[in-house]
Amino acid sequence: MAGTRSAEKPGFWIAFLVVVAVLAVVPLWFPNSFWQRLLTEVLILGLLAMSSDLLIGYVGMVSFGHALFFGTGCYGAAYALTWTESPFALWLALLLGLAGAAVMGIFVAFYSTRLRDIYFSITTLVFAQIFWVIVFTWTDVTGGENGLVFSPPRLSFLGLFAAEFTTMSMHWFVLAVVALCYVFCRRVTQSPFGKVLQAIRENEPRTRAIGYNVERHKMGMVMLSALVAGLSGALYGIFNAYAAPDYFFFLQSGETVIYNVLGGIGTLAGPVLGAGVFVLLKELFSTYWSPEYYLIPVGLLFTIMVIYMPQGLLGFLRHKLNE
Amino acid sequence: MSDSTYPLITKKLTMHFGGLAALEDIDLAVERGTTHAIIGPNGAGKSTFFNCLTGLLRPTSGRVLLEGQDITGLPPERISQRGVARSYQITNIFPGSTCLENIRVAVQSRQPTSSFLQHHRTDATTLEGAVGIIETIGLGGKEDVMASSLSHGEQRNLEIGIALATAPTLLCLDEPTAGMSASETRDVVELIRRIGASLTILIVEHDMQVVMSLAQRITVLDYGQVLAQGTPDEIQANPQVQEAYLKI
Ligand SMILES: Nc1ncnc2c1ncn2[C@@H]1O[C@H](COP(=O)(O)OP(=O)(O)O)[C@@H](O)[C@H]1O
Ligand SMILES: [Mg+2]
Numbered sequence: 001m002a003g004t005r006s007a008e009k010p011g012f013w014i015a016f017l018v019v020v021a022v023l024a025v026v027p028l029w030f031p032n033s034f035w036q037r038l039l040t041e042v043l044i045l046g047l048l049a050m051s052s053d054l055l056i057g058y059v060g061m062v063s064f065g066h067a068l069f070f071g072t073g074c075y076g077a078a079y080a081l082t083w084t085e086s087p088f089a090l091w092l093a094l095l096l097g098l099a100g101a102a103v104m105g106i107f108v109a110f111y112s113t114r115l116r117d118i119y120f121s122i123t124t125l126v127f128a129q130i131f132w133v134i135v136f137t138w139t140d141v142t143g144g145e146n147g148l149v150f151s152p153p154r155l156s157f158l159g160l161f162a163a164e165f166t167t168m169s170m171h172w173f174v175l176a177v178v179a180l181c182y183v184f185c186r187r188v189t190q191s192p193f194g195k196v197l198q199a200i201r202e203n204e205p206r207t208r209a210i211g212y213n214v215e216r217h218k219m220g221m222v223m224l225s226a227l228v229a230g231l232s233g234a235l236y237g238i239f240n241a242y243a244a245p246d247y248f249f250f251l252q253s254g255e256t257v258i259y260n261v262l263g264g265i266g267t268l269a270g271p272v273l274g275a276g277v278f279v280l281l282k283e284l285f286s287t288y289w290s291p292e293y294y295l296i297p298v299g300l301l302f303t304i305m306v307i308y309m310p311q312g313l314l315g316f317l318r319h320k321l322n323e
Numbered sequence: 324m325s326d327s328t329y330p331l332i333t334k335k336l337t338m339h340f341g342g343l344a345a346l347e348d349i350d351l352a353v354e355r356g357t358t359h360a361i362i363g364p365n366g367a368g369k370s371t372f373f374n375c376l377t378g379l380l381r382p383t384s385g386r387v388l389l390e391g392q393d394i395t396g397l398p399p400e401r402i403s404q405r406g407v408a409r410s411y412q413i414t415n416i417f418p419g420s421t422c423l424e425n426i427r428v429a430v431q432s433r434q435p436t437s438s439f440l441q442h443h444r445t446d447a448t449t450l451e452g453a454v455g456i457i458e459t460i461g462l463g464g465k466e467d468v469m470a471s472s473l474s475h476g477e478q479r480n481l482e483i484g485i486a487l488a489t490a491p492t493l494l495c496l497d498e499p500t501a502g503m504s505a506s507e508t509r510d511v512v513e514l515i516r517r518i519g520a521s522l523t524i525l526i527v528e529h530d531m532q533v534v535m536s537l538a539q540r541i542t543v544l545d546y547g548q549v550l551a552q553g554t555p556d557e558i559q560a561n562p563q564v565q566e567a568y569l570k571i
Contacts, residue, residue: 007442192431192446193439199428202417209377209415210489211403211432220439 007190019269020179024172033167037239040171042279043178044235046272049259050178050185051228056257057266058189059221060201061112065124066256068108068131069101069226071248073233075135075142076100078243081150087162089153094234101230104131108226109219125250132248147244174235178272181228185268188224197221258302264312273313330355330523331376331407331493336385338371338547345371347547348385353493353540358515358524360534362558363544364567369527370412372544373495376525377409378402389493403432408491410482412498412527418471422462425470425481427453429488453488459518460484461510476507480514487518494518496526500533512536535559543567 023043027036048070055061076097081089108124115123135142142148155169156162163169188194196217199207208214237243246252255278263274278298285294309316329352338346345368353359361369374380376387378399387395394402417425430452431437444450457463460480465473470481483499499515500508512533515524519537528534534541534555541558543550551561558564 007445187442188439190442190444191437191439192434192441192443192449193437195424195428195431195443196437198420199417202419203415205379205399206415206417206485207428208399209379209403209409210429210485211400212437213400217437 016179016183020175023175027168027171036167036171038279038283040167040174040239041236042276043171043174043272044232044239045255045259045279046275047178047181047232047235048229048256049263049271049275050182050268051225051232052256053260053265053268053271054185054189054221054225054228056260057268058194058201059197059218061116061218061222062121062257063108063124063225063253064121064250064257065108065126065128065253066225066229067248067250067252068104068124068128069229070233070236070252070256071128071131071135071243071245072100072104073097073230074237074243074247075148075233076230077234077237078148078150081153081238081241082148085151085153087154087156090156090238093153093238094231097234097237098227098230101226101233102223105223105226105230109222112222113215113218125253128248128253129250132245132250135245135248142245143243145245147242147246149242152238152241170239174239177231177235181231182268182272185224185228189268193217193220258298260312261302262305262313264314264316267312267314270312270314277313328355329353330390331525332388333376334386334388336372336375336387337383338368338375338380339383344547346375346382349544349547349549351542351549351552353523353525355523357539358519358526358537360538360541361525361527361544362529362531362534362541363550367544368547369544370497371547373409373497373525373527376402376495377407403489406490406492407495408486408489408493409495410486410497410499412501414475414478414482416470416478416481416485418469420470421466422457422468422470422473422481423453423466426456426484426488429453429485430456430490432488433490456484456488459487460514476503479503479507480511483511483514491522493523493525496524496528498527498529500528500530508533 027039030036048066052063052066055063074097076099077093080093080096084092108127111123112120136144152165154162155165155173196207196212200214200217204214233247236247259274259278260271262277263272264270281298281301282294285297311319331353333349333351336346336349349372361372363369371380375382378397378401381396386393389405389407394405427449431449434449457466460483462477462480465477470478473481479499483496486494496515500511503511508530515537526537538555541555542552543558543564545567550567551558551564
């Protein structure tokens with residue numbers, strides 16, 4: 001029986017391609033670019049949620065400071081784009097965003113192995129808030145409260161091709177990056193490396209006892225999570241042509257955890273769905289209500305979800321489909 | 324004492340918890356290829372001894388030599404990589420994973436690195452190794468059952484299987500038959516006898532029948548000290564042991 005097991009369950013790739021195709025095509029029928037851009041935003045925030053799920057769902061470490069990587073990624077991209085308008089600007093922006101997040105990732109990876117559970121969560125939160133203060137006050141470099149404004153890069157491939165981004169080409173570009181990241185993250189979680197992390201989540205002492213270096217594995221996953229979060233931040237910067245200190249703020253980190261709980265922890269795709277539901281609700285409530293209060297209904301919904309649907313939306317749907 | 328005859332030697336191994344001397348100057352040598360039992364009343368320090376051998380505890384003083392090399396105070400993962408495996412008195416498995424995954428991840432630990440782009444199911448060598456271990460421990464057909472849904476006896480077998488899957492040269496079993504029915508105990512004794520043919524085994528066990536049928540050598544611990552050592556016949560005949568433990 002061993003040899004016959006295939007990598008992915010039958011139907012996975014079909015389902016994946018269908019979802020990607022729907023996400024690519026459906027916005028063409030949206031009435032205006034507002035809704036198209038909203039969907040793009042959901043994908044970017046979904047990528048951030050997915051990166052956080054790598055730690056929550058697959059290692060059991062809840063980061064309350066993912067805005068740190070998101071913000072660094074965004075400012076990294078912003079710096080690249082304020083300096084250069086070369087044909088490679090888009091890729092330089094993504095690279096610099098990744099590099100910034102990698103630096104932060106090294107710090108967080110370092111203390112992730114020394115702090116567990118709530119201590120890890122609080123430390124990530126405090127660390128991110130410290131950076132928020134730095135970004136907010138160091139006006140010369142970061143633009144302070146006003147953030148950094150720059151012109152968006154052009155869509156280019158290896159100098160072969162370059163064009164201004166349109167709403168739809170931006171959407172497709174983001175969708176391509178997010179879809180690739182999903183496939184990549186999913187593979188990592190199912191790789192021998194990912195399986196060790198799941199063993200750590202289930203029983204860390206026993207994982208150590210069978211010969212695994214727990215610290216090295218945890219640090220590896222924190223780095224990966226930081227990089228994916230940084231990539232989402234860089235995309236967000238490119239998408240908005242703007243970097244704001246708010247991206248470092250704890251509200252962004254908290255929302256990231258909420259996307260996970262809404263969508264389904266440990267599923268990678270669920271958090272993207274969670275981000276979608278969250279953004280949509282936030283949008284609806286802000287239209288009918290004062291925007292500051294959107295957290296009240298979201299908080300209520302969150303509480304109801306945790307009590308009645310603890311496996312999240314995707315987990316719930318899967319369960320229903322299996323019945 | 325030559326290292327090649329005795330893969331495991333402890334020298335004056337001592338473990339204190341505050342004022343409590345859980346182990347005091349334990350000198351013990353385990354002969355290669357034998358099954359060596361450690362017996363003694365509850366609280367004698369048997370599990371603590373295992374914890375010191377496998378890196379879970381750092382001994383207060385004394386030495387642990389594995390194949391002549393000092394492994395005292397090394398972390399558990401390093402000791403495991405040197406070929407010492409253990410099972411636990413209290414079942415210590417991966418409850419939310421399937422039976423197969425419990426064993427597979429242990430087999431995988433012998434790979435030099437954990438690849439992160441390969442799908443774990445396509446690593447056929449590891450998978451075949453795991454399926455083989457599952458057959459050995461009598462859980463064939465239960466590969467896809469969640470470990471938490473196995474019966475107590477099956478979980479005890481899985482516990483041994485995880486240790487066995489790391490391809491050890493020294494296997495330490497802490498009360499493998501704890502809580503098992505008579506027939507389950509018979510099966511485990513059979514299993515230990517089979518794997519003992521190619522391994523050095525150190526076993527803590529309360530069931531005297533099990534001990535006498537498996538062990539070539541016995542060490543009796545009492546209050547953290549060695550009370551007696553010898554062959555099963557010598558131990559059974561030892562009046563001190565009879566008084567302190569066997570209560571015959
Ligand atoms: N981690 C620990 N901290 C404090 N005391 C311990 C610890 N582990 C074991 N002990 C004590 O050491 C003694 C020996 O325990 P243990 O090795 O579990 O005995 P056995 O396995 O022979 O029944 C007991 O008195 C126990 O309470
Ligand atoms: Mg014990």
